[in-house]
Amino acid sequence: MIVVRTTFIAKPGSASKLAAQIKEAGSVPGAPGNFRVLTDVVGDSNRVVLEFELENLAALETSMETYATNEEFRKKMKGYTDLYFTAHRDVLQIV
Numbered sequence: 001m002i003v004v005r006t007t008f009i010a011k012p013g014s015a016s017k018l019a020a021q022i023k024e025a026g027s028v029p030g031a032p033g034n035f036r037v038l039t040d041v042v043g044d045s046n047r048v049v050l051e052f053e054l055e056n057l058a059a060l061e062t063s064m065e066t067y068a069t070n071e072e073f074r075k076k077m078k079g080y081t082d083l084y085f086t087a088h089r090d091v092l093q094i095v
Contacts, residue, residue, distance in 0.1 A: 001094040002054050004032075004063075006087055010046040014083040015039055019048045021083070025076040030066045048084070053094070060091065 010018045016039070023037045035052035054060050067073060 002056060002060065003092045003094060004052055004054060004060060004089065005092065006050045006089045008048045008050075008084040008087045009044060010048055010084045012046060015046045015048050018080060018083040021077065021080050022048065022050050025073055028070065028073040028076060030070050031073060032063055057091070 008018060019037050019039050025031060026035050026037070032052040032054065035050065038049040038051065040047035054063065067077075
């Protein structure tokens with residue numbers, strides 16, 4: 001099993017919008033089913049984290065292909081890049 005964690009540093013006033021948009025897009029068929037969206041309590045301000053588990057790296061590749069080709073998902077995510085400054089993705093193995 002792997003955990004995929006993408007951390008966004010949102011623009012001021014945009015963290016809740018970004019979190020809501022990501023959460024809504026997660027309801028689209030083909031999106032990773034076991035996901036959660038987190039926001040900061042302490043630490044870096046305006047931080048939004050998308051985290052989900054997948055069986056392996058092949059499943060991650062499939063997930064990325066789905067993002068690139070699923071029109072409903074892309075429609076729900078339209079404009080999300082305008083809501084953040086930076087993003088970082090970690091892919092971690094569960095031991």
